[in-house]
Amino acid sequence: MPRKVGRPPKKLPSIQAMKSKLAKFDANCERNPNNRNLKEFLKVIGASKTGRRGRKTKAEMQELENSNQVVENRRMGNACASRKYLLMKKQRKETQDKEIRKLEKQNDKLKKTNGRIQSRLTVSIAVQLKSISDKVTEEHKDEYADLKKEVDELEEAFSTATKHGKCRIKLNKSLKSNDFKILKLKMEMKKGQKLQVYLKSVLDQQNQMNARNRNIPQLAVYNIPAAPAAIAPPVRDDDEEEVEKEEDDEEMNEDEKDEDEVVVVNVRTTRASAKAAAAAITPPAIMSANDADEEMDEDKEDEAVEIEEDEEVVVNVRTTRSSAKAATAAMTPPAIVSNDDKDEDIEEDEDMDEDLDENERGDDEKVEEDKEVAVSVRTTRSSAKAAAVAITPRAIMKDDDSDEEVEEDEDVVDNIRTTRSSISAAAATITHFGRDDDEVQDVEEDQEVDVNAYVRATRSRFRNNTGSQLPSTSQTSQANNTDRYITPRLSDLNKIIENMSKNVRMVDWDENKVFVKAEKDRQNKVDQDPALEDYEVPLPKTPEDMNFREQAEKILAVRQGKNMNTGKVNLMRLQNRGSAIVAKTRKRVQLSANITGNQSDVIPVYCDVAKSVKEATVPQTFAFKYSDRNVGNSLGLDEHFKKDAHMIKCDCHHQLPVVNCWENPNCPCYRMNINLRTAVRNTNIWEAEDSETEKEAYNVDLEFATFGPVAVHSTTFYDAVGFACSEECGCQGCCTNNVTMWLDKKIHSFVLERKDLNLGMQLATNNYIPAHTVISELTGEVVEQGNSDKPYSYSLNHGIDYGKVFGEELSKIVRRCSAHLKKLMEDTFEKFWDVDTKRVGNVARMMNHCCEPNVELIRIFQKGLSPSNLKLVAVTSKPVFPGEELTLDYGDGYKLDSGDLLVDVCRCGTLSCKSSPKMKLTVAQIEKKLKEDYEKKYAAHQIVLAKAAEN
Numbered sequence: 001m002p003r004k005v006g007r008p009p010k011k012l013p014s015i016q017a018m019k020s021k022l023a024k025f026d027a028n029c030e031r032n033p034n035n036r037n038l039k040e041f042l043k044v045i046g047a048s049k050t051g052r053r054g055r056k057t058k059a060e061m062q063e064l065e066n067s068n069q070v071v072e073n074r075r076m077g078n079a080c081a082s083r084k085y086l087l088m089k090k091q092r093k094e095t096q097d098k099e100i101r102k103l104e105k106q107n108d109k110l111k112k113t114n115g116r117i118q119s120r121l122t123v124s125i126a127v128q129l130k131s132i133s134d135k136v137t138e139e140h141k142d143e144y145a146d147l148k149k150e151v152d153e154l155e156e157a158f159s160t161a162t163k164h165g166k167c168r169i170k171l172n173k174s175l176k177s178n179d180f181k182i183l184k185l186k187m188e189m190k191k192g193q194k195l196q197v198y199l200k201s202v203l204d205q206q207n208q209m210n211a212r213n214r215n216i217p218q219l220a221v222y223n224i225p226a227a228p229a230a231i232a233p234p235v236r237d238d239d240e241e242e243v244e245k246e247e248d249d250e251e252m253n254e255d256e257k258d259e260d261e262v263v264v265v266n267v268r269t270t271r272a273s274a275k276a277a278a279a280a281i282t283p284p285a286i287m288s289a290n291d292a293d294e295e296m297d298e299d300k301e302d303e304a305v306e307i308e309e310d311e312e313v314v315v316n317v318r319t320t321r322s323s324a325k326a327a328t329a330a331m332t333p334p335a336i337v338s339n340d341d342k343d344e345d346i347e348e349d350e351d352m353d354e355d356l357d358e359n360e361r362g363d364d365e366k367v368e369e370d371k372e373v374a375v376s377v378r379t380t381r382s383s384a385k386a387a388a389v390a391i392t393p394r395a396i397m398k399d400d401d402s403d404e405e406v407e408e409d410e411d412v413v414d415n416i417r418t419t420r421s422s423i424s425a426a427a428a429t430i431t432h433f434g435r436d437d438d439e440v441q442d443v444e445e446d447q448e449v450d451v452n453a454y455v456r457a458t459r460s461r462f463r464n465n466t467g468s469q470l471p472s473t474s475q476t477s478q479a480n481n482t483d484r485y486i487t488p489r490l491s492d493l494n495k496i497i498e499n500m501s502k503n504v505r506m507v508d509w510d511e512n513k514v515f516v517k518a519e520k521d522r523q524n525k526v527d528q529d530p531a532l533e534d535y536e537v538p539l540p541k542t543p544e545d546m547n548f549r550e551q552a553e554k555i556l557a558v559r560q561g562k563n564m565n566t567g568k569v570n571l572m573r574l575q576n577r578g579s580a581i582v583a584k585t586r587k588r589v590q591l592s593a594n595i596t597g598n599q600s601d602v603i604p605v606y607c608d609v610a611k612s613v614k615e616a617t618v619p620q621t622f623a624f625k626y627s628d629r630n631v632g633n634s635l636g637l638d639e640h641f642k643k644d645a646h647m648i649k650c651d652c653h654h655q656l657p658v659v660n661c662w663e664n665p666n667c668p669c670y671r672m673n674i675n676l677r678t679a680v681r682n683t684n685i686w687e688a689e690d691s692e693t694e695k696e697a698y699n700v701d702l703e704f705a706t707f708g709p710v711a712v713h714s715t716t717f718y719d720a721v722g723f724a725c726s727e728e729c730g731c732q733g734c735c736t737n738n739v740t741m742w743l744d745k746k747i748h749s750f751v752l753e754r755k756d757l758n759l760g761m762q763l764a765t766n767n768y769i770p771a772h773t774v775i776s777e778l779t780g781e782v783v784e785q786g787n788s789d790k791p792y793s794y795s796l797n798h799g800i801d802y803g804k805v806f807g808e809e810l811s812k813i814v815r816r817c818s819a820h821l822k823k824l825m826e827d828t829f830e831k832f833w834d835v836d837t838k839r840v841g842n843v844a845r846m847m848n849h850c851c852e853p854n855v856e857l858i859r860i861f862q863k864g865l866s867p868s869n870l871k872l873v874a875v876t877s878k879p880v881f882p883g884e885e886l887t888l889d890y891g892d893g894y895k896l897d898s899g900d901l902l903v904d905v906c907r908c909g910t911l912s913c914k915s916s917p918k919m920k921l922t923v924a925q926i927e928k929k930l931k932e933d934y935e936k937k938y939a940a941h942q943i944v945l946a947k948a949a950e951n
């Protein structure tokens, strides 16, 4: 027999072996879902991602797939379905690793400088002003004069802002060709500074200002690197001295220069007629579907900037001349050093020119160095650090370690303090971080805070943590006047408590009367509102129609899961929350007659743990600013959707015959409502294997129609995302596709009461509220997770999002989404966002946790698809009777300030409560208890309804 040459073919594992491997893998997956990765999956099934060897043949794969094991193994199937996602994730990881390696390399290099001047970033900003003519000819004389005037003003602004000496602006006389004037601003930033955040912030600030003037285009920064600073160790304190010295003598030694890294930011501006300005209002970065293609192309050219070296990044931004000026001013770092050292500046100018030339060549070869206006400004390391750190959102500041966070907070404050004097002049003009924390402004509709809210939050947190307060300066107070800042200062919040304390009093309380009044008020409101013409308040089911057994079985399953098999049963202690008891008049301590300050939404506060006014104290929990609107911004993404052309809205009711949005397949809002669910479903990769019928059911289950019950997919609470029409639409939001319409109707009456000292305030209803009814928005400050106050924060997008994927899904459903917007969405939704209700919020923030909650939160976008367009809407998941508490499930991971897990000390008192007494209960016992409870509530409600009908 001839001897076989070469390797014997690899023996394929038997199906049996394969099955056992699969079982193992599945068990592993069960233990740790993170183990589900493609590589492992492929390994298990014997295939390799590359190369033929070991890969199954089609037939073998078919056989595998047909095997019960595979078919039944849902997770495995899901892994298959998410193959694309996993590959993508892997690629992303590789890129990230590469970037990290690069940054580490840089970091090592920087460290070699002995930890003294570790790094210095020189930021050059070139502002190109379009539409300056070829030559400064006679006909352009005036124009040139204007320009010169502007530059003079700019110079002056810089000099004022920088305080430290004069700044130089070079305006070359022979402006020529290609319609650009180039203006340069150089800033030195030091290592440890978050360049990306810094630039983003200054532009955000500028944009906020510009937003008021529609003729000024929005600035945008892109391609800014995750600066080496992001991983660089913070500048050591002992460096500060040296930096201060530098401030004084303005010298930079050769060694330091070597360490310079140059970042060039180009800002292009359009000096144009109103029309052109309006067109220019769209920054290249965020071109939307509706924009002209031409502009898109142009933008693409603009975007085609290259990172020349590790340390060099070019960023293009388009703006108008005036805004560029303002932007330049805004970009002025807090403490600016004069430029005595001309040689050095000239050298740097040259560097910059090179960069600009590089950058321009692609666009237009004709820009010449001598046609440039140069502004050179240098900041000190310490002040730059202070500025950058101060405006760096907490989440972007290394936030994985809480200890480190505290240190950083302290660091921030240290820096703010050290540089306070040096920033004073600049603060009034440009620096927002130095703004006085201590100004409360009214929360207006659609009001927003700029990025500085983060700074403010950080500083407030510092105060809360340390009890000390940062001093403020007159300059910072000046800055306050121009800014709309909402995060209230601690002292004002304390004043709220003081004022409340003064008005505590004893009042009569007749539950029966209150419930009857609430019922009548609701009926009146519904009757008188034409928008609610078709709405009928559903009545509660009779006890006979209820399925208590099913409920009891569920409760028992939960209890068995907890091994509750000992102890004595005291059913009266349990499930006695809420009431159906129609009480007689009694005295009650009232802490506030109306917490909202709004007469159309009166919510009184009672304290039942105190028997007299003397005994009563107003708890600290009321130190918050009442607002029925969210506040906050979303890293620029919201700016995009604020623009008319990009806002998602419909004009359904503008045409006849009127077609209800919900029934109109062409309504962009309704379409978005449907598409969002698909996006969420696609995001949830482990759901991806659902059959088409299941997918269909999923869509139906998540109906967000205005007048129908708001259906929540019970098993995927976090996935409940929809889109609603708004006041910007043709229907003005009074249509069938706007569940948020209920938020302003205020048809339900609530009360806050304290019955349990340890539980704090409880939110209860005075009305019967049917299941699946919108009751309130949960409002607060929209902040990135990590910036929020945990016990009072609610996740805005966690769970509807796997990293960038949700952003990607979103970008797919926006028509003709530009590459930049896509990236913006991905980046924004890669982060997790919270609604922090600690300092700003509404009554919904008072909802306690319950192991058997009756309220769930759904997420509804309006007008756009940024976190600022997203609302957390509270919807009842069960019928709630008058007197009953409204509760949410905070989740098993929720920790109290004490560090205890809430579930371990929960006081919700339900039969499902994880900390309820251990006792053996049968289904029949639980069913009986549930029935009794419901009958009592139902009977009491019938009395209320009857009395309401009487008068």
Ligand SMILES: C[S@@+](CC[C@H](N)C(=O)[O-])C[C@H]1O[C@@H](n2cnc3c(N)ncnc32)[C@H](O)[C@@H]1O
Pocket (backbone or CB within 6 Å): 621, 758, 759, 760, 761, 762, 791, 792, 845, 846, 847, 848, 849, 850, 895, 896, 897, 902, 905, 906, 907, 908
């Ligand atoms: C967002 S607040 C809810 C309103 C709170 N009762 C108040 O007076 O401000 C959350 C805090 O309420 C308390 N809490 C909420 N539900 C609770 C429960 N089931 N058991 C014990 N404490 C609870 C905890 O102190 C928790 O940190």
